[in-house]
Amino acid sequence: MTKQPNGAQALIQSMINQDVKYVFGLPGAKIDQLFENLEHNDNSKTPKLIITRHEQNAAFMAAGIGRLTGKPGVVATTSGPGVSNLATGLITATSEGDPVVAIGGQVPRNDIARLTHQSISSKELLSAATKDSVEVQDANNLSESFANAYQTATAAKAGATFISIPQDVLNDDVTRKTIKSLSPVEQGSADQDTVNEIIEKIKNAKLPVILAGMRSSTNEVTHKIHKFLHKFSIPVVETFQGAGVISRDLEKNYYGRVGLFRNQIGDTILKESDLIIAIGYDPVEYEARNWNVGRTGEIINLDSIAPEITNDYQPDLIVQADIAKTLDEISEQLPEDIDLGEKMHQHLADQQEKFTKKDAIPENHSDKNGIHPLAIIHALQNQVNDDTTVTVDVGSLYIWMARHFRSYKPRHLLFSNGMQTLGVALPWAIAAALERPEQPIVSVAGDGGFLFSGQELETAVRLNLNIVQLVWDDGYYDMVRFQEIAKYGHDSGVKLGPVDFVKYAESFGATGMRVERTDDLEPMLAKAFATKGPVVLHIPVDYSDNIKLASKLVDDVLN
Template identity: 65%
Template sequence: MTTNSAASALVETMINYDIKYVFGIPGAKIDKLFEELEYNQSPNKPQLIIARHEQNAAFMAAAVGRLTGKPGVVLVTSGPGVANLATGLVTATSEGDPVIALGGQVQRDDLARLTHQSIPNQELLNPVTKYSVEVQDPDNLSEAFANAYQEALAAKNGAVFISIPQDVIDANVKREVMVKSPLVEQGVPAKDQLKSFVQEIKQAQMPVILAGMRASQQKATRALRTLLHDVALPIVETFQGAGVLSRDLENLFFGRVGLFRNQTGDTLLKQADLVITVGYDPIEYEARNWNKERQSKIIHLDSVVPELTQEYQPELILQGDIGDTLLALREILKGDYALSTSTKEHLLAIKKEFDDKDVPPTTQSNQGLHPLTIVNELQQHVSDQMVVTVDVGSHYIWMARHFRSYEPRHLLFSNGMQTLGVALPWAIAASLLDPKRKVVSVAGDGGFMFSSQELETAVRLHSNLVQLVWVDGYYDMVRFQEQSKYGQEAGVKFGPIDFVKFAESFGARGLRVDEQHDLSTILDEAFAISGPVVVEIPVDYSQNFKLNQNLLTDQFN
């Protein structure tokens, strides 16, 4: 490869920015960059991971972003290659996952012509990204990547896109490549704001923390735990806030909230006279659901300025570095604050009721296993350090409500877009980052088929993962809501698949829970196998009608 090509300059820039993986699918308009990634002689070049669909490649890059806090990179060709990025990028942007997407484009002379694979890349992906640009000069390419990296990590994290015309990536460059610049750090809010915050907490009878997606960033989680060891406040997680509390703070955990307003956490938020949102994003669980009546005060602590609505008008906004702000509050509050005895007694009663909900039924139907039985058994097989990725479907609700996680960003949900098909690509990326540790992917038989072709990728990479498929033959998350709204269902039934044979056709192992093989034994076997394993589990969703019942009386409609 030539050392002064735009392709080599871009790869050198990626090396300077410590990019470890590039996920993608090649094509003629961008193949020069694939050649450079494959044959560049640098030992520090990114590893090229070829996926089976561009959307899944974007999911893999997003998982790297969520798990490491550094942007994952996805690389695709022009036309449909770029178009297929849209769902992956809007998911990453809405859910705060830093991603840099690179897309091929026709040569500049063809941009205004109706030619093969000529589409307006920049304009197409602008609505689903934080930053979208088309590079018109090869000497700007390294700069474009540096700015994209910076923007992907700026609050709120998200996806950025760079469109690269074919004659740009094929050209030579004259400028030196960019070196990595330090990220812009946020500070701590003014002392007067911190003083007001402390006064509000001390005046409240039952303050409650609502921990959102940005509370699960490593620095923020460490600081939140440090604060809670000295200032014991009850905490409710959003789905993406899962794992912010460690095991030794379990007594402060009152569940997760999202989707339907009928959980213990919802009750606590309604009873609170002060809600402290930490790293909360409204796309996770709109304030119109948990704060419609505005009976409590709200303090907003985040790196992002909040979106204000009728239902979300904080009395105090503290914008800055979440971790540093929490530690500053701890210094003020430690040894000088405690909940009242009556509040503690009230919380103990709520906590017992919450914990009792995790107990699975003692009897099972012949249609399949109760969801709580599957969740409980999986809990016994998963260590705190394992990553568990969860697809979207009815199983997602059961997992979000009942599966305990004690490390941030180790229980992954698509909570903003609720995108089907994320779990397997996320698990593949997680296995790349920590190949010695088992990764678990949980999906329904509907969502699994959205990205199941990546089983070949998992086999090729020898991904150390266990894929659970909850089988019932329906898009059940839609089904039970249709039944509750209309008394009937429509468009939710699909045909059967033998997932054991399906897995084996890709070279993976396939296992099935049935009358002869109980769940515990099958999971023991699955977790002992090296490489990808698919476990088919029949599930009985006959109790799902309860998931959106018993809503609090002020539920938004």
């Protein structure tokens, strides 16, 4: 007689059916049956179990998989603090549209209502951090629960889901079959009347502008934006998560990224526009109260989900449909001779020239107090190619990178712009190195943010991943510091102690390098890229120009 599979085995088969490649997590007694069956499994399609140094980082890695592939990454942890440590990673994923399925061990069913070891209300705790949070009471429901969590995580707006599984449920026999591979949830194009209305608005506008948000950065949507721009050349402003929507051959259409402070060329173009076509825009990236204040003109909201309506954001036309299919219909039906006109093209070219000049490294800068951020960005830009994935942590460096670092493929320059969560860069880089092993991955962090997840260097070493980790070191939580100085004339609560990041890297078995001068940046980066395994490049940075990040281009207040 064939032995019935247990709950853990059924759960693993469900993952295999959905083509899950990795499970990130930390072990513990309430989840060990799952880890046992993942580690010791004869099926070659079994997801690879990757043990991390902290549950939060495991959730970040799963979210990185979700953002890069569009398919949910999976994280599994034990009960109690193992589950509670997931919260930050899951709320970040849900806010920023990254699909994740999180699995948390739970005490046996007859202990759930008792004050026993590691008994917490896991489902309730993570309901606020996820799109859906459930607890499975019968092993026969595990496959269905995973399939529904997977589908919910993927459906627009993508985000995290959570499944709490009592220990004895994982151990119980399963008599039902597992759910097969899921069919994707498809949306249709907008109807013809709506497409006609969009085209009429575009034809009548003097300066239509595309605001490319987080849900514009799939390969399918990006391709259709390119098709539109080849038909009708208009400005495109990216959000931070829309980075890479504009390809190299369409760089003339790129008018920067917007986020945080309302003082970018993108803000100016949006304010001038009499028709903004918001594609996959999510207000969590950059609230409309920043970019839509004081402007006149219409807004078309084209997205797979309905927008949140506020006093600052009431689109004149809301189109909830498949973005790529709708854009394709619009491009096909636009008039062949549609054009902005010579006068507008010249005006836009003048604006773009001013924008480009801001990328120049100040000529009078010395290395006395560290290297200028733009010098680091220029050196890095010269080292990477269009296929290089660059993950960016939160901090002052994140503003510099978002404004000045160019990326020409979607989801190759990653930012946390919904929660602005410290510590994401290295875990995301680990996910990218697993998914895109063809060339080195770059992770960029400050000295503060890096130590939120720096322990995962050991994970990167263990997996022998080619990651170049840049640490911009100034000894402060500087993103807070320069805003405090702008507000109050001084800083408070932001000073950090010194860390030797070269020795830190070496203690994990990684390679550590230090840059002292601007002239050494490019050769040291080239050396780092040529070195196998993880490399940490310690770079002293001079943030004395940071106050310019908050200077006024249009009327603004500090965020």
